[in-house]
Amino acid sequence: MRAPRAGAYSTKTGKVSAGQFSGMAAGRGGSHRRSVMVAAHDICKPVMHSPILRSSSPRVLPLLAAAGLSLPAAAGSFQITVQNLAPANGTYLTPVWGGFHHGSVDLFDSGSAASPALERLAEDGNLVPLRADFAAAAPAGVDGVAGMAPIAPGASVSFTVTLDPLSADTRFFSYASMIIPSNDAFIGNGNPAAFQVFDLSGNQLLSSFMVSGASVWDAGTEMNDELPANTAFLGQAAPDTGVAQGGLVGLHGGFNMPGTGGILDNAMFSAANIAAGGYQVAQITITPVPEPEEWAVVGAAGLIGFALWRRRASRA
Ligand SMILES: [Ca+2]
Numbered sequence: 191m192r193a194p195r196a197g198a199y200s201t202k203t204g205k206v207s208a209g210q211f212s213g214m215a216a217g218r219g220g221s222h223r224r225s226v227m228v229a230a231h232d233i234c235k236p237v238m239h240s241p242i243l244r245s246s247s248p249r250v251l252p253l254l255a256a257a258g259l260s261l262p263a264a265a266g267s268f269q270i271t272v273q274n275l276a277p278a279n280g281t282y283l284t285p286v287w288g289g290f291h292h293g294s295v296d297l298f299d300s301g302s303a304a305s306p307a308l309e310r311l312a313e314d315g316n317l318v319p320l321r322a323d324f325a326a327a328a329p330a331g332v333d334g335v336a337g338m339a340p341i342a343p344g345a346s347v348s349f350t351v352t353l354d355p356l357s358a359d360t361r362f363f364s365y366a367s368m369i370i371p372s373n374d375a376f377i378g379n380g381n382p383a384a385f386q387v388f389d390l391s392g393n394q395l396l397s398s399f400m401v402s403g404a405s406v407w408d409a410g411t412e413m414n415d416e417l418p419a420n421t422a423f424l425g426q427a428a429p430d431t432g433v434a435q436g437g438l439v440g441l442h443g444g445f446n447m448p449g450t451g452g453i454l455d456n457a458m459f460s461a462a463n464i465a466a467g468g469y470q471v472a473q474i475t476i477t478p479v480p481e482p483e484e485w486a487v488v489g490a491a492g493l494i495g496f497a498l499w500r501r502r503a504s505r506a
């Protein structure tokens with residue numbers, strides 16, 4: 191048991207107010223940088239897209255490609271959406287952090303002790319220290335948080351950022367979120383280069399990936415006793431409550447067996463067995479958002495296409 195700290199994530203009722211999370215998401219500043227280590231589980235089934243329309247704005251590519259037109263690369267808005275893929279009575283997620291960076295922002299290494307910031311994320315869903323570390327490690331990076339409260343199975347949340355696809359400062363993506371309920375389970379990529387979103391020409395390489403139950407991490411900072419009083423989203427009443435583990439970050443491997451009074455014995459989480467075959471935790475998508483003027487271009491392109499189609503149809 192450690193002393194409670196402010197910025198908590200937990201209640202006796204299993205409900206958390208939006209205010210607690212919006213506060214957590216706000217902080218930046220501090221310092222943190224660690225070595226790079228690649229783990230196969232960091233990659234979590236990326237869906238790679240072949241380069242599309244070189245020298246074209248990714249914001250309007252799908253529609254312009256259909257119309258046979260292209261625009262020069264430019265900065266624009268991108269929406270990052272997180273869907274909780276857990277089944278009913280499965281795991282929830284704390285608000286999901288996502289950051290775009292230069293490729294060497296290292297959140298953690300499997301087999302090494304968690305940073306203080308990762309511990310706060312994994313035990314309480316507190317993103318303030320992690321965002322501070324990110325700001326220090328990637329001063330020209332861009333980040334945001336999806337969701338303001340626990341994200342239920344089936345729910346989708348998102349945030350929007352402005353990115354320059356040609357910038358080396360925001361070419362790579364990292365993410366992190368706590369699995370709830372749990373002592374210190376989380377999802378995230380320890381390999382900073384696991385998710386390259388743009389190539390050197392600004393083409394979008396990655397638009398979506400899934401996170402499976404088999405790739406859930408244990409921060410190694412808190413014993414997995416799953417006692418309600420120690421477990422966020424069950425009965426934990428204050429942050430940083432639990433039995434210190436003193437371990438290393440590693441794959442979680444699943445909750446305690448049913449019948450032991452743990453998470454899976456709670457009716458609300460009877461289907462939260464992350465170790466079950468095929469269990470999916472989340473899907474994360476990164477989608478360009480057309481600007482209003484681009485919709486006008488797209489609309490014009492559609493009219494041109496329609497006119498060409500009519501001309502061809504009338505000749506037939
Ligand atoms: Ca643990």
Ligand SMILES: [Ca+2]
Nearest residue numbers: 420421431432
């Ligand atoms: Ca705890």
